[in-house]
Amino acid sequence: MKKKLFFSLLIFLVLGYASLSKAYCQTLTPEEARKIAIKADQAEIYLYNLGTDNSFEYNGYLYAFLPDSVSTAEKLQSYLHPIFTETKTENLVRSLELITRDGKLAKVSTGFGTLERWEDASISPLTTNNKNEQIYLFQVPFGEEQDYTKYKIVFQYQKKYGWRISSKETTQ
Numbered sequence: 001m002k003k004k005l006f007f008s009l010l011i012f013l014v015l016g017y018a019s020l021s022k023a024y025c026q027t028l029t030p031e032e033a034r035k036i037a038i039k040a041d042q043a044e045i046y047l048y049n050l051g052t053d054n055s056f057e058y059n060g061y062l063y064a065f066l067p068d069s070v071s072t073a074e075k076l077q078s079y080l081h082p083i084f085t086e087t088k089t090e091n092l093v094r095s096l097e098l099i100t101r102d103g104k105l106a107k108v109s110t111g112f113g114t115l116e117r118w119e120d121a122s123i124s125p126l127t128t129n130n131k132n133e134q135i136y137l138f139q140v141p142f143g144e145e146q147d148y149t150k151y152k153i154v155f156q157y158q159k160k161y162g163w164r165i166s167s168k169e170t171t172q
Contacts, residue, residue, distance in 0.1 A: 028134045028163045030123040038118045039083050040165050055109050064109040071104045085156050085166040115142040132157040
């Protein structure tokens with residue numbers, strides 16, 4: 001009886017551990033990576049491409065308020081966290097050079113757009129020894145010619161959020 005109970009417990013522990021390990025470290029497919037990269041690109045364009053509506057002058061620069069959906073630090077963090085890790089979110093927010101006016105976030109008004117076609121990007125996996133991290137090389141076409149930009153994007157798996165971008169850099 002004790003032997004049977006011991007083996008039953010052992011099997012339960014082994015199967016439970018295997019399923020927990022699998023749940024914790026999911027594989028990121030190239031198509032899932034593309035979807036996250038497209039969301040990241042859309043978020044960056046949304047934050048950088050502010051027009052002159054609701055604009056004001058401050059220290060010789062024309063500033064525009066961020067849209068209501070991201071008008072406070074808390075809303076901005078909530079918007080970015082499903083896509084980017086905490087560190088990447090902090091770096092992105094820092095690059096926006098935000099100011100607060102009348103309780104709302106604002107940034108220098110710039111025209112920012114892109115002709116990059118992330119949906120047509122070719123994607124190649126790069127090797128990593130960290131099972132909670134996957135790296136992909138994206139070759140993103142832009143314009144009408146055969147031009148492209150290469151990005152090395154590091155994705156990090158976090159139990160609470162799933163796969164998110166921890167870094168994105170252009171490469172040669």
